Amino acid sequence: MAAILSCPYHSFGSNSPTTARTPWIRPRFLGTHNCNAGPSSRRAVISFCSSSNNHQAHNKEKRRPFSMKECAISLALAVGLVTGAPSLDLSAGDAIAASPALPDLSVLISGPPIKDPGALLRYALPIDNKAIRGVQKPLEDITDSLKVAGVKALDSVERNVRQASRALKQGRPLIISGLADSKKEKGEELLRKLEVGLDELQQIVEDRQRDAVAPKQKELLQYVGSVEEDMVDGFPYEIPEEYRDMPLLKGRAAVDMKVKVKDNPNLEECLFRIVLDGYNAPVTAGNFVDLVERHFYDGMEIQRADGFVVQTGDPEGPAEGFIDPSTEKPRTIPLEIMVDGDKAPVYGATLEELGLYKSQTKLPFNAFGTMAMARDEFENNSASSQVFWLLKESELTPSNANILDGRYAVFGYVTENEGFLADLKVGDVIESIQVVSGLDNLVNPTYKIAG
Template sequence: SNSKSALAQAGKALKSSIPAIMKAVPATEAERATTLIATVSKDIQAALEAIAAGNGAAANAAQSDSLRQLSALEELIAAGYAQPTPPKEYAGLPYLRGRAEVEFVIKRPGEKFDVEGKLYDTVQLTTVIDGYTAPLTSGNFVDLVQRGFYNGMRIQRSDGFVVQTGDPSKEGSDEKAPNGYVPAGQTAVRKIPLEVFVKGDKQPMYGSTFDDDGRGGYASKLPFNAYGALGMAREEYDPDSASTQWFWLLFDSDLTPAGKNLLDGRYACFGYTVEGAKFLADVKEGDVITSAKVISGLDRLVTPQ
């Protein structure tokens, strides 16, 4: 299957890049880096074995763990990295330097969640938000989370492809509610530009898709290639229309082969779900985000002065 070949490729890629990784890691962290690489290799092997045995839950768990270890490895490499500041024209927007973690708790009014035959009162998910690759999208998101914007908001779409929320105008009977976030003292919805990053470039590209830039089909630095990847929703024909709506991608490698999907380079991917992704399979419209909170990295949020 696609999942199997993708994992086998990932294992090979990891093996061949070990010398480059070790060179990029500060000497004082070499031992920790070696341990992390070994754990990722183990996770890839465990995921392959789980797929062969038809155990989707174990495969997902191994994938989640490998994403977490890779994230830690990237943090080691990034210790000496000076992240570029977003372009001056976006100085009025918050941005994220590095990474943050956001934890979600979701409840279903009056019912339990049924995941792989087990019942749960709440769903808990941990996500890593990646400001290295999508600083404005991540900064906007972390800023909204820490303001409590998503607390009490319902899941507004769940169609087997994405689980989406974030539109305050869909929350009640107030038809005049804005369809985004309006900062205090202002009347207009705060919007952010489309932010996509071609692999190999030095920084993200703003306001245009890979196709617009004549680079359709190029690889994305942060691809939509994992179950529970986070994406920013926007209006189809206006790349700079995103404000507060976002989605979890219910990635299926048979439907959306990595690098061949219709999201990379057209929508901003800004993070991954590293714990609890399997629960997304049973999250439905009307379920409620009882809490969304930044559990680490809030000190990396840069807000406009």
């Protein structure tokens, strides 16, 4: 199985032809991300997850973890004791190098990072319209307002709603002018729904219906996100010539991943909604959608679940990636990273290798359920079919300043039921992954080719 990260001290064994160094990191969970709804039993609090009798796990793990205590200590020392830009060369085997790998310490205290996958996707859109952002921000701030106990939280929510309503009223002309001509009619209809929804949310607050606030907030933010997507007019940049003939996702797509859980007496299966971002990772997302349409992942087991990541995509046999039946050769894709502020991704190099130590990625490893490509740790352009989802609470992955951003290609986020990723185990089976929207954004598909 391809590696996602190396540790200076320990590695996993592998039954594949090569040995990939990967970490064992014990997570420090900051909150509950599972089906536990009460002290006595696990309940299916999300409709996509259902209960069943106990299943016996009978699949062998491909890897067995070793302690990473020394690795964690090394990183802590680097962050705490080194002045300036702390550094760890995590691709150098057993040595700690002097080249910077993390942003400087000021990044760690620059403000609370965005961790909500929906918000990350909204801000990742290639648009620059301050008027719609002025509506988006106070609606997102409702989440923080609701952290206050009891109905007192509604006073802050009311201020958020009024701010969003005022921003919509004052900024409507600029918002409409920012819509793509071909999507203007649809966008204006969404704005009307948003305006009505804000009035409804205001009434919910006045009626002191605290439990009704969050569902309504989610609905309104979906309207906002759809309006923002309607501001994107075509694909915003040219793909480098050497990658133009590969499967490309020129836009966004959503997939549903249905997982059969084998070794959990209270959880039988779960459905995860994943949004794939081809605006910022067209080659990576296009490769994945093409494999999904080939049903490559259907019936495949979860192959790693260690509290740090959930990983799959290693096919049976000696190959560690997808073998294209039309060529009988492995299909690999380049490392693809969009830097915040750039108009197009960089290919084939990590941000560290490019000297961009302080740069932020457009799709950061901030959210629980961040989806990215696994690859050989020593070869940037070796990704093929193996993917992983980050379980966010690791000490080694602080938002905005972690050891994954700029090294691995993020191409999407789990937006529904992401908390249940923590319940998956090695041997659980992906029953199916299906594209539910955005398939028309896939160009150069190979799954239609015979063979």
